[in-house]
Amino acid sequence: xxxxxxxxxxxxxxxxxxxxxxxxxxxxxxxxxxxxxxxxxxxxxxxxxxxxxxxxxxxxxxxxxxxxxxxxxxxxxxxxxxxxxxxxxxxxxxxxxxxxxxxxxxxxxxxxxxxxxxxxxxxxxxxxxxxxxxxxxxxxxxxxxxxxxxxxxxxxxxxxxxxxxxxxxxxxxxxxxxxxxxxxxxxxxxxxxxxxxxxxxxxxxxxxxxxxxxxxxxxxxxxxxxxxxxxxxxxxxxxxxxxxxxxxxxxxxxxxxxxxxxxxxxxxxxxxxxxxxxxxxxxxxxxxxxxxxxxxxxxxxxxxxxxxxxxxxxxxxxxxxxx
Numbered sequence: 576x577x578x579x580x581x582x583x584x585x586x587x588x589x590x591x592x593x594x595x596x597x598x599x600x601x602x603x604x605x606x607x608x609x610x611x612x613x614x615x616x617x618x619x620x621x622x623x624x625x626x627x628x629x630x631x632x633x634x635x636x637x638x639x640x641x642x643x644x645x646x647x648x649x650x651x652x653x654x655x656x657x658x659x660x661x662x663x664x665x666x667x668x669x670x671x672x673x674x675x676x677x678x679x680x681x682x683x684x685x686x687x688x689x690x691x692x693x694x695x696x697x698x699x700x701x702x703x704x705x706x707x708x709x710x711x712x713x714x715x716x717x718x719x720x721x722x723x724x725x726x727x728x729x730x731x732x733x734x735x736x737x738x739x740x741x742x743x744x745x746x747x748x749x750x751x752x753x754x755x756x757x758x759x760x761x762x763x764x765x766x767x768x769x770x771x772x773x774x775x776x777x778x779x780x781x782x783x784x785x786x787x788x789x790x791x792x793x794x795x796x797x798x799x800x801x802x803x804x805x806x807x808x809x810x811x812x813x814x815x816x817x818x819x820x821x822x823x824x825x826x827x828x829x830x831x832x833x834x835x836x837x838x839x840x841x842x843x844x845x846x847x848x849x850x851x852x853x854x855x856x857x858x859x860x861x862x863x864x865x866x867x868x869x870x871x872x873x874x875x876x877x878x879x880x881x882x883x884x885x886x887x888x889x890x891x892x893x894x895x896x897x898x
Contacts, residue, residue, distance in 0.1 A: 632671045633897050634872055639663055653683045666723035699744040703768045704785055705736050715740055716768045717783055718748045719851040730757030735815025737766050748850045766811045772803050773885035786816040797824025802881045835877040849875045854889040863893040
């Protein structure tokens with residue numbers, strides 16, 4: 576074969592071989608591309624799982640089942656083989672560390688329980704009007720009173736009735752009730768409570784949501800003003816109002832700022848309820864959630880401004896996890 580023809584032949588074969596190798600390589604890369612993307616997805620998912628923080632969940636156990644508990648309003652999935660679930664009862668106080676899955680469900684990793692018997696705190700006994708009622712708690716004389724299956728309740732509870740509470744103080748203004756004795760509203764029982772003066776007229780005041788009737792024989796000690804604290808002694812009327820016998824004004828000068836500390840009971844767009852007290856929030860309210868998220872059940876330290884109408888506007892809310 577002629578040298579020039581042979582050279583052209585070998586050149587053509589070399590080019591063809593390179594083309595075939597290149598096509599095979601490209602085809603292999605194309606086939607491997609989804610696998611690379613899938614690997615990256617799995618890696619991203621793995622990193623996301625590792626970065627997902629643990630959740631601390633605290634509250635009263637309202638429901639127990641073989642695979643989950645209801646702690647407050649949160650469902651906690653548990654391992655049926657866990658020794659922790661032995662002897663658990665509704666009404667116990669639980670502190671759980673949980674992880675979240677991809678669907679946002681909570682799975683318990685560790686749980687510590689406080690029995691419904693004598694819990695932490697100290698004994699407390701007081702009387703006041705029932706201001707709010709829920710299946711799990713009441714608000715009595717501006718205190719949050721937890722109700723459990725072991726709480727003994729005598730009488731017919733209703734808003735405005737007088738309640739005599741005996742129990743254990745867990746936190747500031749938070750009580751676990753051991754027994755509650757409710758007076759019949761029409762029995763004209765004597766009542767004594769303390770609250771903020773929210774409105775005033777010649778013969779009627781509103782003190783922490785309770786209507787207080789002022790009569791010519793009512794003895795008033797001190798100079799009343801909106802935003803001041805009044806200690807009221809009187810007689811409970813059938814309509815839930817109080818006929819005042821004596822009122823003592825406790826604050827000589829309205830304090831412009833108030834400090835509140837306790838558990839966060841509810842969070843709304845315009846207000847929060849902390850330790851049984853409603854505090855308003857606006858665009859200027861500074862919420863410090865560096866230690867804990869802004870969630871129900873967290874511990875809050877509130878600095879609030881007492882306004883002219885007696886309402887409280889939160890200036891700062893600092894959140895932390897309950898001990």
